[in-house]
Each structure stands twice: as C-alpha cells, then as structure tokens.
Amino acid sequence: MRRFRVPDVVIRRLVIYLRILNEMELETGPHYISSQELGQRAGVSPAQVRKDLASFGEFGKQGVGYEAHNLREELRSILNQDRPIKVAIFGLGELGRALTRYLNRCPHGEECDVFHITAIFDSDPRKIGQTFEGVQVSPPDALPAKMEREGLDIAIMTVPASAAQMVADLCVQAGIQALLNFAPVKLFVPDNVRVHYSDVTLELQQLSFYLS
Amino acid sequence: MRRFRVPDVVIRRLVIYLRILNEMELETGPHYISSQELGQRAGVSPAQVRKDLASFGEFGKQGVGYEAHNLREELRSILNQDRPIKVAIFGLGELGRALTRYLNRCPHGEECDVFHITAIFDSDPRKIGQTFEGVQVSPPDALPAKMEREGLDIAIMTVPASAAQMVADLCVQAGIQALLNFAPVKLFVPDNVRVHYSDVTLELQQLSFYLS
DNA sequence: TAGATTGTTAATCGATTAACAATC
DNA sequence: TAGATTGTTAATCGATTAACAATC
Numbered sequence A, B: 001m002r003r004f005r006v007p008d009v010v011i012r013r014l015v016i017y018l019r020i021l022n023e024m025e026l027e028t029g030p031h032y033i034s035s036q037e038l039g040q041r042a043g044v045s046p047a048q049v050r051k052d053l054a055s056f057g058e059f060g061k062q063g064v065g066y067e068a069h070n071l072r073e074e075l076r077s078i079l080n081q082d083r084p085i086k087v088a089i090f091g092l093g094e095l096g097r098a099l100t101r102y103l104n105r106c107p108h109g110e111e112c113d114v115f116h117i118t119a120i121f122d123s124d125p126r127k128i129g130q131t132f133e134g135v136q137v138s139p140p141d142a143l144p145a146k147m148e149r150e151g152l153d154i155a156i157m158t159v160p161a162s163a164a165q166m167v168a169d170l171c172v173q174a175g176i177q178a179l180l181n182f183a184p185v186k187l188f189v190p191d192n193v194r195v196h197y198s199d200v201t202l203e204l205q206q207l208s209f210y211l212s
Numbered sequence C, D: 001t002a003g004a005t006t007g008t009t010a011a012t013c014g015a016t017t018a019a020c021a022a023t024c
Helices: A008-024 A035-042 A046-054 A068-078 A094-105 A140-150 A161-174 A200-209 B008-024 B035-042 B046-054 B068-078 B094-105 B140-150 B161-174 B200-209
Strands: A065-067 A085-090 A115-121 A135-138 A154-157 A178-181 A194-197 B065-067 B085-090 B115-121 B135-138 B154-157 B178-181 B194-197
Touching: A008 A035, A008 A046, A008 A068, A008 B200, A035 A046, A035 A065, A065 A068, A085 A094, A085 A140, A085 B200, A094 A115, A094 B094, A094 B200, A115 A140, A135 A140, A140 A161, A154 A161, A154 B200, A161 A178, A178 B200, A194 B200, A200 B008, A200 B085, A200 B094, A200 B154, A200 B178, A200 B194, B008 B035, B008 B046, B008 B068, B035 B046, B035 B065, B065 B068, B085 B094, B085 B140, B094 B115, B115 B140, B135 B140, B140 B161, B154 B161, B161 B178
Parallel strands: A085 A115, A085 A154, A115 A135, A154 A178, A178 A194, B085 B115, B085 B154, B115 B135, B154 B178, B178 B194
Antiparallel strands: none
16 A cells, blocks of 8 residues: 555556557567666656656666566556456447447557446437447436446546536446546536546647647 | 746646636626636636736736636637637548547537648548548648648647657658647657647546546 | 735745665 | 666755735
C-alpha cells in the first residue's frame, strides 16, 4: 500500500511507459532499459521516469536499469491491465459504432485487448433489440439489472450533449466508477467517480489559439 | 501584445468559458456574469477565472462582473474563433468519416461551425478520387499543392499508428501549424508545431488504474 | 452611499529538475 | 575494480489560491 496520493499526471505517464514496453516485447531475450532510454522514447526526463516508477516500488538495478519484461508486468498490474475490463457504450451513433469496432478489432496482444465491450445502450426504439458487433442494444433503464448481473467497469458516453448529464447520473446511480465522456459538457459527479473527457471541438479550439 | 507567455492550461479554460458564454447567448438583453458564476459553471475558482481573463486584458467592471456578450466576443477573438479554420483529415477510416460528419453536421451557431473540412487525404487507391461529404479524397502527396493553393490550418490524423509519424512529417514539411493526433503514438515535431492528442486507449488505461 | 466584484500582489501548494550517495 | 544507473533528497520552477485595495 502506497503512503501518498499519486498525481494523475504520473498515472498518465505510466501508461505511456507501459506502451513503450509493450512495443519492446517483440525483442527477444532478457533486456534492460534505463530511465534515460525510457524517458527519451516517452518524451520526458530520466529523473521523471525514476521518480514516477519509485512511487510504486523499486523496480530497477543500479548500474543496469530496469528489466523490460519485469517492469512491463509490474506496470500492467499497477494499471489493472492484467485482467479484463468491462466497458459499456452509451449512445450507438456514428462515434459509438466507430469506437466499438475499434476496440473489438484490437489485434490480439495489443494493449487495447483488455477492454471488452459487454453492453451497449441507446434510447432509440429502432436500435433497441438490434445486435451490433455481437452485443444486443438495450434501453438505458436496463443498466441497473445489467450492472447487477455482470458488472461494468467503465462507461463510454457518446450521447448528445443534452443527454450527457442524465446518462452520467444513471451510471453513478448504478455504481459505475469511471466515465469517458465524448460529449462537450462538463459532468458533475461525486468524488468517488472518475470522469475523463475526449472533446474534439475543445481540442480544435485550443489549437486555433496557437495559429499564426 | 501580451508581455508573458500564457500557460496551455489557461487557454484550455478560456475555451470552456467561451462555451459557457455561447450557451448563455440565448438569453436576451445585456447580461452580466461574475467570476463567481462563471467559475461555478466551469468548475474552477472565481480567482482563477479572474486571473485567466486578466492575462489578456481588463474585461470586467468592479462590483458588476463581465458583460456576457462582450466577453464572448473578446474570447472568440483571442481564440481565433472569429474566422473560418481550415481543417484537413488524414485517413478516411471509420473514425475519419465519423469526425468529418460530426464537424459538418454542426448546427449553425454552435462553436464547431468555425471549422471547415476542406481536404481529405487517404493512401488507399480505392478511396482516392471518391467524394465524401462533398470533399474529394486525395493522396497524401497532394498535400503541398493543396496547401499552397488554399491553405490549411489544422490536420486531424486518423491514420494507423504505424503511419502517424510519417504523416506528421509530411504535414510539418507542408507548413501545417497544428495537429490533432488520434493514433496512439507520440509524435516528434519541431517546436513551432503544436500537437494535441486524442487517445481513447490511453484514457481507458488511465481510468482502469482508479477502478476499485 | 453601501454592497459587490474586479484586477493584482503575496502566500501557498504541488510538480519537475538537479544532484549525489548507494550499489549493481 | 571502474563505470553506470538507480532511488531519494533538496532546489527550482510554475500554477493555484487567498486577500485586499480600487472602484463601479
């Protein structure tokens, strides 16, 4: 058990380190990587790499570096990437379909194959009952039952902005712990629920600022 | 001209303030909003709102607040949202199509309607020459000519991870100033080019860490 | 005028970087 | 052993918050 709270930004970098180690897995034999090299590939300083890793344990050997395969396993464990994660999609519009296919198509052995889309919700009566990518579309009010029977870890929200807060409330109510929201609205949820955002318009607007 | 460099995170919040003011535009008559209220809606402290705005000028009135319409116009100007922004899509896969439709469907008056998709690139010979959403698909090597003739502000990259760096190099070469990359790889570009990332797998992995 | 709220400065908080003893 | 690199502490840097005089 760690003594101190680890900042979000550290977790984000751990994911990036894991990604680099996954790419290195192809190389054969035991293989050591230094904070120097890992940092270079990740675009951060060696000191930062060491500090990030040190908040979870002592994974390296002085004078040598980190054994790549071992470090990968440690990171997978820290980041809960060593077990399947159940994902629900809310809103089977174009984006919802694209994401579902993207995650399902994930080549075996890739990092995304731990995510399993086990539920799809949409309020459109014409979509309810249909099957998409092997999953039957349910109405949002079927969430609590689904949650109870099979459990869900993360909800991906690709619903219209106007519906987002309502759907978030539903998820919170049902006990989902993490939301990935694609709608361009801030969601208000209790502290024990994590919300991340993916907001294309916001990114484009931010980029616009830096133009000439 | 501002004296000091404004941090990225401030710009990101300005976009959020603008979004809130856009929503308020519907309300009629002159309308003042305080840093208190704007902060509440944006999920930040009033002091932060005032400090963010103050890095670009004095837009408020003591004892009253900020005139909503005026502040909106100021922010639109600061963020370059008062002129059309030309966007290119690289990679017309499922995600590329979804994003193109999303940006084109933007209801008039919404924040996204300043972004115009004026070019689509894909290396698949079967797609080249086809028209999607009124734009003809070109091969990537047509970029320099396109750039010269019409100009492009931002490139959205929805290409496979393996092609991302190559496409980024191409964009840099052609003089594009900002990239929004959906491929799960870090891009190495010169300092004068901005890269933002939208990385669903990374977000899901980060969220996984916080589960139970 | 009295009440409210800005713009700004100083204080606090937190994250990054530098440096180095420990040690493989 | 000599060279290299870790884990960790102290120094630096930067962003957020608190506080308040100015003023509408």
